[in-house]
Amino acid sequence: MMQLPDARGRFGAFGGRYVPETLIPALDELAREYEKARRDPKFKAELDSYLRQYVGRPTPLYYAERLTKKLGGARIYLKREDFCHTGAHKINNTIGQGLLTRRMGKQRVIAETGAGQHGVAVATVAALFGLQCEVYMGTEDMERQALNVFRMRLLGTTVTAVHAGSRTLKDAISEAMRDWTTNVRTTHYILGSVLGAHPYPMMIRDFQSVIGRETRKQILQAEGRLPDYLVACVGGGSNSIGMFTAFLKDKKVKMVGVEAGGLGIESGKHAARFATGSVGVLHGTMTYLLQDDDGQIQLTHSVSAGLDYAAVGPEHAFYKEAERISYTSATDEEAMAAFDLLCRTEGLMPALESAHAVAHVMKLAPKLTRSQVIVVNLSGRGDKDVNQVARIKGVNL
Amino acid sequence: MNRIDSAFQQIKERGEKALIAYLMAGDPTLEDTEAYVQQLADAGADIIELGVPFSDPIADGPVIQQAAERALRSGTSLKKILATVRSLRTKTQIPLVLMAYYNSIFRYGEAAFCLDAVVAGVDGLASRAASSTMCR
Numbered sequence: 193m194m195q196l197p198d199a200r201g202r203f204g205a206f207g208g209r210y211v212p213e214t215l216i217p218a219l220d221e222l223a224r225e226y227e228k229a230r231r232d233p234k235f236k237a238e239l240d241s242y243l244r245q246y247v248g249r250p251t252p253l254y255y256a257e258r259l260t261k262k263l264g265g266a267r268i269y270l271k272r273e274d275f276c277h278t279g280a281h282k283i284n285n286t287i288g289q290g291l292l293t294r295r296m297g298k299q300r301v302i303a304e305t306g307a308g309q310h311g312v313a314v315a316t317v318a319a320l321f322g323l324q325c326e327v328y329m330g331t332e333d334m335e336r337q338a339l340n341v342f343r344m345r346l347l348g349t350t351v352t353a354v355h356a357g358s359r360t361l362k363d364a365i366s367e368a369m370r371d372w373t374t375n376v377r378t379t380h381y382i383l384g385s386v387l388g389a390h391p392y393p394m395m396i397r398d399f400q401s402v403i404g405r406e407t408r409k410q411i412l413q414a415e416g417r418l419p420d421y422l423v424a425c426v427g428g429g430s431n432s433i434g435m436f437t438a439f440l441k442d443k444k445v446k447m448v449g450v451e452a453g454g455l456g457i458e459s460g461k462h463a464a465r466f467a468t469g470s471v472g473v474l475h476g477t478m479t480y481l482l483q484d485d486d487g488q489i490q491l492t493h494s495v496s497a498g499l500d501y502a503a504v505g506p507e508h509a510f511y512k513e514a515e516r517i518s519y520t521s522a523t524d525e526e527a528m529a530a531f532d533l534l535c536r537t538e539g540l541m542p543a544l545e546s547a548h549a550v551a552h553v554m555k556l557a558p559k560l561t562r563s564q565v566i567v568v569n570l571s572g573r574g575d576k577d578v579n580q581v582a583r584i585k586g587v588n589l
Numbered sequence: 590m591n592r593i594d595s596a597f598q599q600i601k602e603r604g605e606k607a608l609i610a611y612l613m614a615g616d617p618t619l620e621d622t623e624a625y626v627q628q629l630a631d632a633g634a635d636i637i638e639l640g641v642p643f644s645d646p647i648a649d650g651p652v653i654q655q656a657a658e659r660a661l662r663s664g665t666s667l668k669k670i671l672a673t674v675r676s677l678r679t680k681t682q683i684p685l686v687l688m689a690y691y692n693s694i695f696r697y698g699e700a701a702f703c704l705d706a707v708v709a710g711v712d713g714l715a716s717r718a719a720s721s722t723m724c725r
Binding site: 211212363365366369373473481 | 666
């Protein structure tokens with residue numbers, strides 16, 4: 193298989209660099225610095241050491257026996273990214289970019305956040321490496337995720353409210369890009385998913401691909417063979433591409449990415465880019481988007497803030513068209529049912545994002561036999577979503 | 590000579606500096622934009638930039654973003670902006686430069702856009718994040 197992306201940061205027709213000219217030197221510097229770091233055994237050793245001792249890797253691959261019995265089909269394994277420090281896979285990336293920031297000699301980092309998970313992971317790493325940190329967050333999200341706002345502030349981060357547009361993730365990204373354009377000499381922008389201009393989608397995939405490398409070893413140890421299916425949720429797509437990359441050459445391993453079906457595809461209130469989206473350019477990259485005929489970006493909806501975004505990572509768009517990864521969606525309701533099921537059968541409270549992947553497994557597993565194996569990426573834990581879940585269930589906490 | 594070059598030549602001959610004004614097309618409506626362009630031309634602007642509203646303007650600040658939101662609310666589209674330019678060309682020869690985010694042009698179709706823009710009487714394009722080979 194060819195090496196992706198190419199030198200211009202393209203995954204076939206997707207990806208690239210669609211940014212204001214002022215950002216090109218910073219992207220060049222980042223690409224150069226990352227390339228050097230990637231070849232430097234010292235960087236690799238440092239990264240590995242933080243992943244082991246700070247993040248808590250390797251995370252377990254857990255055989256979900258009761259869930260398997262309950263669904264009555266394939267054997268189900270959960271890759272436990274919910275064990276990671278700060279509660280989700282996000283920190284695999286922020287540790288990597290934090291170390292790069294230090295190498296580049298920059299003193300300040302900025303980030304966008306929707307649900308607050310990436311923001312907390314950046315705030316954590318900024319505290320760890322002694323960097324000044326500012327996180328942009330839409331006011332709508334700040335209200336929904338007040339706890340994470342406070343967590344970031346406790347970690348010493350400035351959380352800046354974004355009042356523009358829909359006051360959610362996409363507006364926070366726009367605001368962070370504006371900050372970066374202005375302060376590019378002193379500041380590194382820690383993007384949270386496999387989105388944005390080259391080299392971000394490649395670099396973030398690389399930092400997250402530790403998930404799949406571990407999974408591959410662990411499933412071979414547990415089952416003596418590769419899984420039949422890998423299932424993961426897809427917002428920007430970093431946890432899924434992180435899990436899938438190590439298996440791309442294994443033709444027999446089927447991969448399914450699960451997008452947010454929101455209130456149902458036909459309702460128009462969802463974030464399933466591959467269901468009704470089309471190709472366009474947003475936030476620096478060419479990929480599948482939810483947009484109207486004039487190319488205006490549409491508002492999305494999902495019960496899960498982490499999946500609630502109008503664009504998908506360009507590498508996913510490539511594998512979708514190459515038919516190497518298939519994509520489906522799960523509605524809010526299905527994700528809630530999966531959340532409940534995992535709580536009650538396994539004592540595991542998944543993030544609402546990850547619950548979308550479990551929702552697909554509820555449909556898939558019963559159609560398979562006991563001799564088949566599914567691995568699901570449990571990308572984060574659900575503590576952050578308890579307030580949201582209570583609200584949906586009509587419970588006053 | 591094209592309208593932009595000849596505008597700069599005249600300014601140079603007069604020994605003056607150029608005044609380039611910016612308007613968000615369609616803020617609050619395209620009828621208003623048409624009137625504003627003529628007023629600016631009459632008041633001495635040398636070149637006018639017309640912003641093409643985009644939902645997620647990463648390279649602009651809050652003032653332009655709010656202007657874009659107003660323009661989008663009144664149903665402004667790239668196609669309608671080109672129609673406005675066509676109509677303006679019967680009234681004024683002031684150089685008009687479109688400022689657009691690439692997704693608007695990509696969705697329209699690069700080749701179709703370049704052709705339609707030239708035919709309508711657009712003199713230049715400043716595009717955020719476009720490839721540099723467009724419209725050559």
